[in-house]
Amino acid sequence: SLQHSSWSNVFEQRKDLDEICQNLVQDMDAYGVCVVDNFLGEEKGKAVLGEVLGMYNTKGVFKDGQLVSRKGSGDLKTIRGDRITWINGTEKYCNNIKQLISQVDAVVVRANKMAMASSGKLGMYNIDSRTKAMVACYPGLGSHYVKHVDNPNRDGRCITAIYYLNLNWNVKKSGGLLRIFPEGWLGDKVADIEPVFDRLLFFWSDRRNPHEVQPAFDTRYAITLWYFDAIERKEARQRYETGRHS
Numbered sequence: 388s389l390q391h392s393s394w395s396n397v398f399e400q401r402k403d404l405d406e407i408c409q410n411l412v413q414d415m416d417a418y419g420v421c422v423v424d425n426f427l428g429e430e431k432g433k434a435v436l437g438e439v440l441g442m443y444n445t446k447g448v449f450k451d452g453q454l455v456s457r458k459g460s461g462d463l464k465t466i467r468g469d470r471i472t473w474i475n476g477t478e479k480y481c482n483n484i485k486q487l488i489s490q491v492d493a494v495v496v497r498a499n500k501m502a503m504a505s506s507g508k509l510g511m512y513n514i515d516s517r518t519k520a521m522v523a524c525y526p527g528l529g530s531h532y533v534k535h536v537d538n539p540n541r542d543g544r545c546i547t548a549i550y551y552l553n554l555n556w557n558v559k560k561s562g563g564l565l566r567i568f569p570e571g572w573l574g575d576k577v578a579d580i581e582p583v584f585d586r587l588l589f590f591w592s593d594r595r596n597p598h599e600v601q602p603a604f605d606t607r608y609a610i611t612l613w614y615f616d617a618i619e620r621k622e623a624r625q626r627y628e629t630g631r632h633s
């Protein structure tokens with residue numbers, strides 16, 4: 388019976404995985420954006436959050452992502468107010484983050500294969516690698532990120548995956564809304580994504596999805612993975628090696 392229950396658990400998970408992957412393929416075709424709620428469930432989600440908080444409270448781990456530019460008046464204007472650290476999941480005290488990463492990998496790889504078979508847009512890519520995980524914290528106090536494109540110049544990144552960790556987040560009180568301005572959406576339609584706990588967001592990394600992080604007034608945590616298309620990545624490396632880059 389133990390064997391039976393563990394198998395049912397596996398099938399249960401497989402069904403769940405299949406549903407999420409079908410949802411991802413369809414949404415990326417239709418909208419270029421996909422939201423998966425309750426991705427890990429409360430217990431595992433809280434375990435990931437605990438590890439992120441542990442890191443954030445460890446001196447020297449997070450660096451200022453702070454990008455500034457000089458305004459006409461000469462004083463500095465912040466472009467990006469988040470604090471970040473890059474991890475591959477094998478670090479100490481990151482086991483739950485490592486499991487999150489492998490769950491997201493499983494979804495992306497499986498959806499990529501499904502889309503190849505059904506000739507979905509996601510199937511145009513051959514996703515064979517990704518960046519490390521970027522753990523980001525917008526420390527509140529109005530920290531934000533101006534409208535930008537993650538991959539404007541074909542650096543190889545095709546999909547952005549962001550996992551949000553913010554328990555009981557209320558955008559009206561705390562701000563921090565992610566607003567995506569999907570290219571090709573009629574009128575001034577936008578995708579407003581609240582950075583709520585255990586939410587997993589996918590969107591095309593290129594110019595199809597300019598987006599901004601609106602000012603956050605409480606600490607706002609997220610873990611981001613960028614997935615590479617093999618060909619675009621190879622071409623980007625070649626350009627870089629031959630020095631033909633801006």
Ligand SMILES: COc1ccc2cc(-c3cnc(C(=O)NCC(=O)O)c(O)c3)ccc2c1
Nearest residue numbers: 452469471523532537549565582598600609
């Ligand atoms: C050269 O070194 C680096 C290191 C880290 C970098 C991180 C970002 C980045 C990009 N996008 C977002 C975002 O859109 N977040 C949306 C959300 O949190 O809801 C974000 O938080 C951070 C951009 C450039 C970087 C360059």
Ligand SMILES: [Mn+2]
Nearest residue numbers: 535536537598
């Ligand atoms: Mn971005």
